[in-house]
Structures are given as C-alpha cells and as structure tokens.
Amino acid sequence: MSLDELTKDKKVISILCNQFGDTGKGKFSDFFADCWADVIARGTGGNNAGHTVYINGKEKVFHLLPTGIIYDSEGKKNILGNGMVIDLEVLCQELEELEKENFSFNNLMISNNAHVIMPYHVERDKQDKNLGTTRRGIGPCYTDKIARRGITIEDIHDKLKLSRKIEDISEFYPEQKIEPDIIIEKLTNYSEKIKPFVRDTVKEMHKFIAQGQKILIEGAQGLLLSIEHGTYPYVTSSDCSINGTANGVGLSAKHIDLSLGLIKFPFMTRVGTGPFPTEIGGLKSEEYCSKGTDHDIFYEVSEFLKMEIDLKEIRDAQSYLEKKVDLQYNGISGNPREIKKNMLKKFKEEAHDYIKNNKEKVLELIHSDDLFLQGVGIRLSALEYGATTGRPRRIGWTDAVMAKYAANINGPYFILTKTDCLEGVNNFNICTEYGSVPEEDKKSFRKDEKFLRSLSPLYTNYKGYGSIRDIKNFDDLPQQLKSAISNFEEFTKGNVVIVSIGPEKDQTILKSC
Numbered sequence: 394m395s396l397d398e399l400t401k402d403k404k405v406i407s408i409l410c411n412q413f414g415d416t417g418k419g420k421f422s423d424f425f426a427d428c429w430a431d432v433i434a435r436g437t438g439g440n441n442a443g444h445t446v447y448i449n450g451k452e453k454v455f456h457l458l459p460t461g462i463i464y465d466s467e468g469k470k471n472i473l474g475n476g477m478v479i480d481l482e483v484l485c486q487e488l489e490e491l492e493k494e495n496f497s498f499n500n501l502m503i504s505n506n507a508h509v510i511m512p513y514h515v516e517r518d519k520q521d522k523n524l525g526t527t528r529r530g531i532g533p534c535y536t537d538k539i540a541r542r543g544i545t546i547e548d549i550h551d552k553l554k555l556s557r558k559i560e561d562i563s564e565f566y567p568e569q570k571i572e573p574d575i576i577i578e579k580l581t582n583y584s585e586k587i588k589p590f591v592r593d594t595v596k597e598m599h600k601f602i603a604q605g606q607k608i609l610i611e612g613a614q615g616l617l618l619s620i621e622h623g624t625y626p627y628v629t630s631s632d633c634s635i636n637g638t639a640n641g642v643g644l645s646a647k648h649i650d651l652s653l654g655l656i657k658f659p660f661m662t663r664v665g666t667g668p669f670p671t672e673i674g675g676l677k678s679e680e681y682c683s684k685g686t687d688h689d690i691f692y693e694v695s696e697f698l699k700m701e702i703d704l705k706e707i708r709d710a711q712s713y714l715e716k717k718v719d720l721q722y723n724g725i726s727g728n729p730r731e732i733k734k735n736m737l738k739k740f741k742e743e744a745h746d747y748i749k750n751n752k753e754k755v756l757e758l759i760h761s762d763d764l765f766l767q768g769v770g771i772r773l774s775a776l777e778y779g780a781t782t783g784r785p786r787r788i789g790w791t792d793a794v795m796a797k798y799a800a801n802i803n804g805p806y807f808i809l810t811k812t813d814c815l816e817g818v819n820n821f822n823i824c825t826e827y828g829s830v831p832e833e834d835k836k837s838f839r840k841d842e843k844f845l846r847s848l849s850p851l852y853t854n855y856k857g858y859g860s861i862r863d864i865k866n867f868d869d870l871p872q873q874l875k876s877a878i879s880n881f882e883e884f885t886k887g888n889v890v891i892v893s894i895g896p897e898k899d900q901t902i903l904k905s906c
C-alpha cells in the first residue's frame with residue numbers, strides 16, 4: 394500500500410502509543426507532519442514526553458512543542474492544546490533553541506486554557522517515592538486542574554488574578570514557602586514571550602475542521618499509562634487514549650478518521666514502576682531500573698561492555714544541570730550549562746558508537762542464560778534510555794494480549810516500531826496468552842496490579858532474523874518476522890499498516906491491509 398492509499402480521504406489522523414510510551418511517536422508525527430498534515434496538534438501531558446526526531450541525521454528531542462514545528466516555514470500550524478500542562482521555562486527554552494537553529498515558529502498557537510506547571514508543582518513531584526514519575530510536576534499540576542484551582546495560560550497574563558490564585562493555592566502546599574511575587578517575577582519574561590501565540594485553540598481547531606484542513610493529532614505517553622485505561626495507579630495524570638487526546642485539542646474521537654497505534658515489536662519497554670508482565674528479568678530488572686539515572690547508558694556501557702568512560706565527570710555534569718532552575722533563578726549566566734550539555738552530548742554519541750562497534754558483545758548479553766542480562770543487552774542494542782530523564786527503560790517481550798486491549802480502545806491500526814533493533818538475535822518471543830490465571834482471563838487484559846503481577850506470560854517463540862534496515866517492501870522481510878506479524882494481527886484482530894526499521898523517515902515499510 395502507498396502512503397496516498399493509506400491517507401486517502403482522511404482529514405484527521407492521530408498518532409498514539411498503544412503501550413507504555415516511548416514507541417516512536419516523534420518519528421511518525423514527523424513523518425505525517427512532513428508529508429501530509431496542515432495542522433499538528435498536541436493535547437495531553439507536558440514535558441514528561443520526549444519526542445525524538447532526526448533532522449538531517451541529527452537527533453532532536455521535543456518535550457512540549459509538536460514535532461511539526463520544524464515545518465512552520467511551510468505554513469504548517471502547530472498547536473499546544475487545551476488538555477496540556479505547560480512548563481513555561483521549558484517551552485521558552487524549546488523556542489530559544491529553535492531560534493538558534495534558525496527554525497521559525499510564526500504559526501504556533503498555545504491554548505489559553507492549557508494549565509501551567511508552577512515551581513511548586515515540580516517541587517511536590519520531586520517528593521514522589523512510589524511511581525517513578527518524571528518529576529516534572531505533571532501530576533500535581535493536573536491535580537490542581539481537577540480541584541479547580543489550577544493556573545491557566547490565560548491567568549498568567551493577569552497579574553492581579555495570578556497573585557490572588559497563587560496566594561489561595563499556597564495552603565495546599567504547606568511544606569513549601571510559596572512567595573507569589575517571586576514566582577510572578579520569574580514567570581513574567583516567559584509569559585511575555587509566549588503572549589503573541591496564545592489563542593482560543595478550540596475555536597481555531599473547529600475552524601480548521603470546517604475548512605477541511607488536514608489535522609495530525611500527536612499523542613503523548615501511551616494507552617497503558619492513561620489515567621483512564623492504564624495500569625492505575627502507575628500511570629500519568631492525563632488520558633492519553635484516543636478519547637483524551639482528541640479532547641485535549643478540542644475535538645471528539647469521532648473526528649479522527651485514521652488512528653494509528655504504535656507498538657514496539659517484538660520487544661517493548663516501560664519506565665517508572667508498575668506491573669509489566671513480560672519484563673525480561675522480572676523484579677530484578679524492575680528494581681535495577683528504578684534506580685534511575687544511576688543505571689543510565691553511561692553506567693551500562695562501562696559496566697556491561699567495559700567501555701572506558703569517565704563516570705565521575707559525567708555525574709558531576711549531570712548534577713550541575715539538575716540544579717539549573719536554582720542557578721537561573723539567581724541570575725547566573727547560562728554559559729556553563731551549554732558547556733556541560735555539549736559535553737554530555739558528546740559522551741552520549743561516543744557511547745552510541747561504542748555500542749554499534751561492539752555488536753558481538755551486545756549479542757552475547759542478549760543470548761546469555763541470565764534473563765536480567767538479556768534485558769540489559771536488548772536495552773543497549775535498542776538504546777532504550779529515557780529521552781526526558783535518561784533512565785534505563787525496562788525491557789519485555791511484546792504483549793499481544795495487552796495490544797488487543799489497546800486496539801479495542803484506540804482502534805485496530807498498528808504501526809510496529811524498533812523491529813530492526815533485534816537484528817541478529819537467535820530467537821524472539823511474543824506473548825499471546827497469560828498463564829496462572831482463570832481460563833476466562835487467559836487471553837484478555839485487566840489493568841489491576843494484582844492480576845498483572847500474578848500471571849505468567851506464555852510465549853510463541855520465533856527464530857530470529859538478520860539485517861532488515863535496507864528492506865523496502867514488506868514482502869521482503871524475513872519469513873519468521875512476517876509470520877509473527879500475521880499471527881499478531883490475527884490475535885489482536887488488528888491491522889499492521891507500517892513497520893519501522895530504523896529512526897530515519899525512509900526506514901519505513903508500508904504494508905497492505
């Protein structure tokens with residue numbers, strides 16, 4: 394099938410994740426923003442997301458702005474919708490970076506009704522001990538929204554109202570000394586910068602629909618992290634399903650005429666705590682990954698691949714950057730930050746090269762008898778480290794039972810991603826049944842923790858495959874991979890429309906369905 398056939402007569406397409414996030418929304422939002430959309434809108438979450446795109450072979454991560462912003466000069470409109478929570482400092486940093494790289498953002502629109510992540514939200518989130526949140530203030534900000542005391546983008550442009558609201562809110566943050574004047578002073582620069590872009594974006598979206606413009610809705614996080622449908626309470630605080638995502642840009646899910654659900658295949662990942670039935674290495678992996686950046690890519694290349702790397706220098710730079718808010722707060726120049734940031738970037742590139750050049754060592758880990766080491770090997774091979782936090786992602790085999798549940802909510806069309814990352818493995822597994830549970834639960838997903846922690850996943854095992862990165866047609870993929878995909882479709886009653894075999898846009902195989 395061609396792209397034209399896939400998008401024929403479509404006016405609203407959504408890119409959503411059907412697992413626990415980090416499935417490649419960045420690549421596919423970019424893909425459809427580039428070749429199809431007029432308008433790109435994001436409706437949920439905040440800078441807990443990290444959408445990675447490659448521009449001329451260079452990696453770029455967006456946390457807030459829709460990835461379509463890089464097509465602003467072509468007149469494409471990018472929208473931060475009403476359902477989002479926005480950290481103004483992060484937004485302004487993203488805008489500054491665009492300016493530095495000579496990207497325009499003239500057609501950006503920011504919803505007047507989106508909520509603002511305040512410094513006290515971030516502080517409160519740092520106290521989280523149980524969920525392994527991204528510590529970006531997402532949960533506390535949505536809590537204030539639901540409690541009807543949140544601060545919106547509109548509010549920050551009215552100093553009197555803002556001061557009164559912050560004053561009132563402070564009783565809910567007794568552990569912090571909230572000083573409205575200091576917060577307002579800090580926000581002023583940011584609020585002035587974004588002012589020209591603030592709109593009633595719901596009205597704008599309705600206008601775009603009436604004009605028949607092609608709208609791409611960019612999801613964030615993933616269905617299994619949705620406050621409504623995910624593995625509660627180990628979830629984010631927004632509804633990142635098709636419904637919440639449409640809602641967050643002022644539309645109904647009914648407007649979406651093609652919803653594409655991303656699935657990492659044949660392995661999947663999760664960050665933070667919470668049940669993950671197919672996790673390779675089980676509890677040991679969960680505990681190890683919960684140590685966050687202690688076990689990041691730098692640690693793992695040094696510990697498991699014996700790369701010589703100066704971990705102390707890296708840790709010093711990371712802790713310096715962690716303190717960025719306080720430093721800026723005191724008016725200290727940003728220059729040293731840039732130096733440390735670039736240094737870490739260089740170390741990261743070296744680590745990536747080392748992994749690429751030591752493929753045999755990585756495969757040795759994947760083929761080890763120790764499940765924990767198998768997980769480490771896949772993580773290294775697929776570079777599964779948080780784009781927002783740098784945390785190691787937990788690794789498991791793709792769970793088709795979970796995918797069927799997701800398809801029942803988000804719709805039956807799938808994009809399979811990161812399939813190339815398991816090149817060279819002897820075997821792979823897909824979970825198609827849950828063991829140790831009553832008969833009626835064997836093939837259906839339930840989101841409660843007790844159920845998910847008590848079951849034992851049953852796998853269909855497939856022979857591995859070699860290099861697939863240069864394949865252009867679905868029919869030319871290795872037979873065992875095609876069988877796994879076809880069995881996955883049959884089980885989930887879904888349709889795979891795209892298989893992604895690399896980070897670049899041209900490493901994308903369209904499949905007929």
Ligand code: IMP
Nearest residue numbers: 414441442525526527531628629664665
């Ligand atoms: P929060 O969204 O920061 O409140 O974190 C709640 C949970 O969602 C934690 O387990 C996070 O690791 C997870 N989470 C939030 N955003 C993402 C994402 O973009 N990808 C993967 N996991 C995420």
